[in-house]
Amino acid sequence: MATQSRSGRPRASSREVLSEAACELFLERGYHATSVSDITRRAGVSRSSFFNYFDGKADVLWGGLDQRILALTTRLRDDEEDDEDPDAAVRAAVQALAEDFRPDSLALAFGQAEAMGVVEELLREGALRQARLAAVVAERLRAAGVDGLRADVVGAAYGGAVLAAIQRWAVAGAGRTMLESLLSRALEAVPAAMPARERGARVPGDEPGHRPSSRSDGGEPTGERATGDDAPA
Secondary structure, eight states, rough: OOOOOTTBOOOOOOOHHHHHHHHHHHHOOSSSSHHHHHHHHHTOOOOHHHHHHSSSHHHHHHHHHHHHHHHHHHHHHHHTTOOOHHHHHHHHHHGGGTTTOOOOOHHHHTTHHHTOOOOOHHHHHHHHHHHHHHHHHHHHHHHTOOHHHHHHHHHHHHHHHHHHHHHHHHHTTTTTTTHHHHHHHHHTSSOOOSSSHHHTTTOTTOOOOEEEOTTSSSSOOOEOOGGGSSSOO
């Protein structure tokens, strides 16, 4: 049961209080001019309490996403036996990253990067998360039999899609739209790791007896089924 304040609202956890204090100070003084001691004094908690929740200042911004990447890693490794459609499995798992993703310290940092002085921090730390996402997706695809180079390329595309969607969502005003919809759009640009032909699925034009035909009127070619003398024996 959540602890209630006298006003009847749930009390904020120490983690939330620390995050709010850190973001206030990042806006007031800048990220690099703010120390962990500054944050704990503003939050009214001990320094040891800070390290109960965060590994350092960067974790204040990235901790929420890091937890989701860890969950994604576990999910992709646990479902390696389901290899009929690895593209669908990976896409569903990555899309789940955005479920119930609420505006947090990272969203504020992307939206107020200049004011907080975290432009370089976001580029550097964002690249690390993008690489982690790429690696875990590529690992899952290779386990499904996808060529190593192709798996790495598609994995990199997934990592880029996630970070691009989060940044767009934050800069546009994280509370104005749902991250799920932006991530879904971003994932549409990611190429398939294992096209339908490689999975053994039938694709348009693969039916027995089907052959392409050209049109003399300049229109688009159409496919027609061979019949009569043209039909295969």
